[in-house]
Amino acid sequence: MTGWSKSHVIAFLVALLALLPVGVLLELASGADTFFDSYNLKVLGNTLALMVLTALGATLIGVPLALLTAYVQLPFRRVWLIVLAAPLAMPSYIGAFTLYAAFGPGGEISNLIGFTTPSVNGLAGATLIMTLYTYPFVLLTTRASLCSLDASQINAARTLGMSLFASFWHVVLPRVKNGIAAGSLLAALYALSDFGTPAIMRLDTFTRVIYVEYNAFGLSQAAMLSLQLLVIVGLVLFLESRFSGTQERPGRPLALWPNRWQVSAMFLATVPVILLAIILPLFIFGFWLIREGSGNFDISYAWNSTYASILAAFVAVILAVPVAHAALNGKTGRIMERITYLGFGVPGIVMGTALVYLGLKLPFIYQTLALLVLAYVMRFLPLAVGTIRSTTESLDSSLIKAARVLGASPREAFVRITLPLTMRGMIAGAALVFLEAMRELPATLMLGPTGFETLATYLWRVYEAGYFGRAAIPGLLLVLMSALGLALMLHGERRADFDITKGSSR
Amino acid sequence: MLKVNNLSVNYGDTDVVSNLNLELAKDEILMLVGPTGCGKTTILQALAGLIPISSGDINLGQWRATPEKQIPPEKRHVGMVFQDFALFPHLTVEQNVAFRLADKQPADHWITLLGLDAFRQVKPSTLSGGQKQRVALARTLAHKPAFILLDEPLSNLDAALKDSLRWEIRDALKTAGVPAIWVTHDQEEALSVGDRVGILKNGKLEQLDTPETCFCEPASRFVARFLGEASFLPGELNPSDNSVKTALGTAPGIPVNNATGSVDLLVRPDDVSLILDDTGNGEIDWVRYEGCARFYAVKLDDGTLVKIRASHENKAEPGDRVKLVITTTHPLAVFQRQ
Numbered sequence: 151m152t153g154w155s156k157s158h159v160i161a162f163l164v165a166l167l168a169l170l171p172v173g174v175l176l177e178l179a180s181g182a183d184t185f186f187d188s189y190n191l192k193v194l195g196n197t198l199a200l201m202v203l204t205a206l207g208a209t210l211i212g213v214p215l216a217l218l219t220a221y222v223q224l225p226f227r228r229v230w231l232i233v234l235a236a237p238l239a240m241p242s243y244i245g246a247f248t249l250y251a252a253f254g255p256g257g258e259i260s261n262l263i264g265f266t267t268p269s270v271n272g273l274a275g276a277t278l279i280m281t282l283y284t285y286p287f288v289l290l291t292t293r294a295s296l297c298s299l300d301a302s303q304i305n306a307a308r309t310l311g312m313s314l315f316a317s318f319w320h321v322v323l324p325r326v327k328n329g330i331a332a333g334s335l336l337a338a339l340y341a342l343s344d345f346g347t348p349a350i351m352r353l354d355t356f357t358r359v360i361y362v363e364y365n366a367f368g369l370s371q372a373a374m375l376s377l378q379l380l381v382i383v384g385l386v387l388f389l390e391s392r393f394s395g396t397q398e399r400p401g402r403p404l405a406l407w408p409n410r411w412q413v414s415a416m417f418l419a420t421v422p423v424i425l426l427a428i429i430l431p432l433f434i435f436g437f438w439l440i441r442e443g444s445g446n447f448d449i450s451y452a453w454n455s456t457y458a459s460i461l462a463a464f465v466a467v468i469l470a471v472p473v474a475h476a477a478l479n480g481k482t483g484r485i486m487e488r489i490t491y492l493g494f495g496v497p498g499i500v501m502g503t504a505l506v507y508l509g510l511k512l513p514f515i516y517q518t519l520a521l522l523v524l525a526y527v528m529r530f531l532p533l534a535v536g537t538i539r540s541t542t543e544s545l546d547s548s549l550i551k552a553a554r555v556l557g558a559s560p561r562e563a564f565v566r567i568t569l570p571l572t573m574r575g576m577i578a579g580a581a582l583v584f585l586e587a588m589r590e591l592p593a594t595l596m597l598g599p600t601g602f603e604t605l606a607t608y609l610w611r612v613y614e615a616g617y618f619g620r621a622a623i624p625g626l627l628l629v630l631m632s633a634l635g636l637a638l639m640l641h642g643e644r645r646a647d648f649d650i651t652k653g654s655s656r
Numbered sequence: 657m658l659k660v661n662n663l664s665v666n667y668g669d670t671d672v673v674s675n676l677n678l679e680l681a682k683d684e685i686l687m688l689v690g691p692t693g694c695g696k697t698t699i700l701q702a703l704a705g706l707i708p709i710s711s712g713d714i715n716l717g718q719w720r721a722t723p724e725k726q727i728p729p730e731k732r733h734v735g736m737v738f739q740d741f742a743l744f745p746h747l748t749v750e751q752n753v754a755f756r757l758a759d760k761q762p763a764d765h766w767i768t769l770l771g772l773d774a775f776r777q778v779k780p781s782t783l784s785g786g787q788k789q790r791v792a793l794a795r796t797l798a799h800k801p802a803f804i805l806l807d808e809p810l811s812n813l814d815a816a817l818k819d820s821l822r823w824e825i826r827d828a829l830k831t832a833g834v835p836a837i838w839v840t841h842d843q844e845e846a847l848s849v850g851d852r853v854g855i856l857k858n859g860k861l862e863q864l865d866t867p868e869t870c871f872c873e874p875a876s877r878f879v880a881r882f883l884g885e886a887s888f889l890p891g892e893l894n895p896s897d898n899s900v901k902t903a904l905g906t907a908p909g910i911p912v913n914n915a916t917g918s919v920d921l922l923v924r925p926d927d928v929s930l931i932l933d934d935t936g937n938g939e940i941d942w943v944r945y946e947g948c949a950r951f952y953a954v955k956l957d958d959g960t961l962v963k964i965r966a967s968h969e970n971k972a973e974p975g976d977r978v979k980l981v982i983t984t985t986h987p988l989a990v991f992q993r994q
Contacts, residue, residue: 552742554729555704556799557756566755570746 158483161476164469165489168528171496171504172380178373178507185374193375197355197382200276200348201341207281208337211423212288213330217318218416219289220296221404225413231293232640234420237427238286239636241589243346244628246279247609248431250350251618258434276351280341282427287340288333295329296322301404314406328393335390342383343497345592350613356382357499357592364596369507376500387495432629438622445620447608452627455604458519458594459587462526463534463580469527470534470579471572474542477535490535493528501525502596509597522597526587533586534579541575542568578638585635589628657682658703658803658835662712665695665702665859672698673859676712680803680835685826687850688839691882695859696839700805703837704736705729716802735801735834739808741788743780743795750776753795766794770828786817793825797832804829804836810845822849843883847871855879873910873989880922880989887962888920893990900990903937903956904928907982909990922989923982925951925965932972933979938962940976954980 184190218224219231237245252258254269270278299322307317323330345357352358356379363372408416473490476483493501505525509516515524545568553563591606598607605624612620663676673695680686688696701707703714705727714721721727743752749772754763767773770790780788789809796804809825810818826849829836840846846853847867854864855878863875874880877888891902893909893916900909900921909921930952938956945951949965952972956962962980972978 546740546742548738548740548742549744551704551706551729552736552738552795553744553755554706555732555734555736555801555805556795557730557733559728559730567744571744 155476155479157472157475157479158486160469160472161483161486161490164473164531165486168490168492168531170508171501171528172492174504174508175373175376175380175500178370178504179377181370182374183371186378190375190378193354193356193359194378196273196348196353197342197379199273200280200353200355201338201382201386203273203277204280204284204341205334205338207277208285208288209330209334211281211285212333212337213292213323215285215289215420216292216296217322218420220293222406222408222416224408224416230420232636233424233428234289235286236633236636237283237423238290239632239639240283240428240431240629241346241591241606241632242279242283242340242344243350243591243606243609244431244625244632245283245427246276246347246350247613247618247621247625248434249279249426250275252430252434258437262437271351271353273351273353276348276353276355278426279347279351280337280344282423284337284340285423287336288330291329291333291336292326293329295326297403299325299403301402304404331393332390335386335393339383339386339390339495342379342386343495343499345497345499346610357497360499360503361592361595364503364506369503369510372503373507376503379497379500383495383497431625435622435625435629438619439626442619442622444623445612445617447620447623448603451603451605451608451624454602455588455606458522458526458602458604459584461519461523462530462587463584465523466527466531466534466583467538467576467580470531470538471576473531473535474539477539478542487535487539491532494530494532496529497592498525498529498590499592499596501529502593505593506596517599519599519602522594522599522602525593525597526583526590529590529593530583530586533582534576537579537582538572538575541572541578545571578641581638582635585631585638588631589635657717659715660703660712661715663699663702663709663714664711665698665707666710671859673702676859676861678854678861678864680837681851682835683830683833684835684851685829685849686835686837687846687853688837688856689841689843689846689853689882690856692841694856696841696856697807698859699856700736700807700837700839704734704805705732718802733802735796735799735804737789737792737796737804737806737809739811741780741792741812743788743791745780748777748779749783749791752780752791753798755795755799757798762798762800763794766798766828769831770794770824785813786821789813789821790824793828797828797834801834804834806836806838808839808841810840810842818845825849847883855882872986873912874922875912877991880991885925885963887923887925887960888991889923889960889962890958890993891919891921893917893919898987898990900988902982903958903960904962904980905982907984908987910987911990913992915990915992918993919990920993922991923962925963927982927984927988928962928964928980929983930954930964930966930970930972931979931981932970932976934977936977936979938978938980940972940974940978942974943972952978954978956980 215234219234224230249270253267255266257267260266304317304321307321308314345361348355348358349361356375360372360375363375473487477487502525505521509521515521549567550563553567558566589606591610594604594607595610598604605627609621609624612618658680660676660678663673664671665673676699688699690696702709705721706729708726709723711723719727719732750763753767754760757763767776770793772790772794775783775787780791810821813821822845850867852865853867853870855862855870857878863870863879870879871883874883880886889902889904891900893900893911895916898909898911899906900919902921907921938954941953941955941961943950943952949967950970952964952966954962954964964980
């Protein structure tokens with residue numbers, strides 16, 4: 151087949167659009183005064199330190215939990231897995247915000263019980279928060295690898311006289327190192343891209359400094375820093391592409407039956423993680439809600455979030471359909487699909503910088519909702535492409551042929567067969583984009599029209615102004631959105647038997 | 657009437673189908689049979705317009721498709737029954753059968769005729785394989801195609817079902833009075849259901865004729881072997897009366913491709929009979945018990961292996977000496993010795 155179909159043309163345009171931010175940044179950065187200075191070096195150091203420590207922390211927590219949820223026959227296994235994976239769905243700035251407010255001198259904990267705890271801030275604080283919200287990446291990728299391993303080798307090792315822990319170390323872990331690596335690289339990527347946590351922890355990483363430069367009208371400098379950050383992101387993405395899952399043929403996984411004491415011990419071991427990542431934020435928001443009521447929260451913030459996110463979801467699905475179709479029809483289409491995935495790797499703050507500049511160049515879109523929606527679409531399009539692609543892939547090609555030989559034109563076959571059978575994927579894709587857009591912070595801060603306050607930006611203003619108590623309602627609404635997102639991912643996992651990690655990083 | 661002239665299809669540089677010629681009579685069932693990869697399915701897809709053709713033409717009277725002028729599948733008045741049934745999973749049986757019908761009457765007719773009344777409102781996923789195939793057939797027939805293509809319609813069904821469904825499909829096609837091309841890899845299916853059989857090898861038609869002719873007078877050794885057990889007995893052809901003298905006696909022959917002189921006689925397992933005989937002219941090599949018969953391989957003294965089917969009362973063990981005699985009176989195909 152020669153010549154491009156309509157979907158190829160649209161996919162090509164979308165791919166060009168995805169390349170736009172990099173092009174814009176390159177032009178913008180050419181006006182920067184300094185390429186790299188000593189302060190820059192410090193920022194680089196902080197960013198890399200946060201990245202490495204986060205990946206390390208996520209691995210240390212994620213791998214044992216993966217072994218636990220994969221092999222140990224716990225009561226309510228599914229509940230364990232859902233609860234332990236839940237922090238993934240929460241934006242880490244929620245955790246950063248509440249833990250910052252809870253700990254330290256004058257924090258809510260010391261107000262409540264009069265006992266002064268150490269502060270959570272700086273590199274240590276940011277690492278703690280990042281680890282708490284990224285270990286599920288490692289948990290899920292490692293667990294997927296573990297579940298595909300056959301138990302026979304570990305049983306062989308044990309019958310040959312090796313202890314259970316030694317056989318985990320010598321027989322199991324070497325075979326799942328790709329899974330672990332993939333998960334820890336996802337955690338590293340998240341740590342690189344996240345804006346909220348380093349900003350709240352007052353750690354000068356690239357994302358925080360870019361925002362500072364942007365506010366100080368140093369847009370060129372922000373672009374230069376953005377490009378430097380993109381290079382690191384690119385390196386991590388490259389490394390990640392080298393680690394695909396296990397190549398072993400799936401077998402029957404190991405099953406370990408713990409006694410009651412062991413169950414209790416495991417439960418106690420997981421408590422601190424869940425306490426810090428989920429219960430404490432909920433408690434703090436709930437406490438503020440009781441203490442200060444609704445503050446001056448305006449329902450229009452929630453409406454603004456919803457409105458912009460619905461628009462983004464709608465546009466993303468419309469663009470994702472041709473991209474997914476092109477991806478399933480030959481190599482050029484797949485390359486285009488790959489290019490649209492770029493947006494997913496571009497941190498929100500970098501996307502924001504690029505589009506602010508674009509807005510300044512094209513004044514008719516500056517400070518409009520359209521620019522914000524464009525940013526959401528470019529960042530979260532891959533989520534929609536992924537879900538639509540997987541449902542389209544499972545669509546049997548002989549169905550279309552059958553419709554055609556029964557006399558249906560290509561258009562009719564599409565409307566009556568393809569569309570209804572892929573509707574599920576489109577709705578799921580739209581929902582994922584919607585929920586991500588609802589929680590997006592940095593691009594919303596930079597691109598929202600003046601006076602356009604969303605849940606995430608209101609939370610940020612409250613933090614900057616120091617009126618923490620007013621964060622209760624937006625915070626709880628964002629947690630609710632996260633819970634919905636988690637439910638959706640789990641639903642997808644149950645249907646398609648794929649792991650939750652797909653389509654969820656920021 | 658469907659007429660195919662010099663049809664070729666190639667994928668890249670390789671010819672998958674080359675120079676295919678065939679013509680389909682009114683309500684005729686033409687079986688296309690051949691080993692895996694011989695181009696059977698490609699031919700159907702080309703006829704349906706699902707893949708482009710590289711030379712030749714396909715002519716139905718109302719339309720004529722050529723490499724320059726591809727006719728889209730929906731304009732071809734073609735019906736197709738797919739190997740995996742291709743039922744639309746989101747539609748009920750009734751909606752599937754009446755997919756593009758303004759008048760639902762033909763759908764009702766075929767649903768009833770094929771015994772699907774009880775399943776009208778169910779989704780295909782709840783049906784058994786045989787029921788799915790009936791729905792697929794009803795859907796195709798209800799749309800009143802000018803000709804029907806069946807792509808290994810029975811290959812996804814279990815053996816017991818295959819036998820009965822084979823006849824149901826044939827009856828339905830004959831009732832509808834539509835010509836059909838039916839692709840299969842099962843030679844027994846091809847011989848028993850078809851009005852004519854076409855044997856394909858590497859994208860070329862080796863022979864196209866009635867089942868009897870193809871079986872008894874195969875155009876090549878390949879066709880002879882493909883349609884059933886075949887042994888080749890060396891002999892000398894007598895040109896005056898076309899009889900062949902072999903180690904097992906003299907038999908009437910039909911020379912294929914003007915074979916003369918030293919020839920091989922095609923012997924089917926039931927053309928020969930077997931007598932236990934200590935002197936004899938051969939020795940049992942192996943035996944297979946088939947219930948109502950025994951199937952023997954006999955090694956003749958000159959080294960030729962002959963396969964024969966004999967009544968189950970006739971019991972011989974490997975190593976036993978036997979005497980084989982050609983008992984058939986109808987002429988056997990004769991090929992030039994290579």
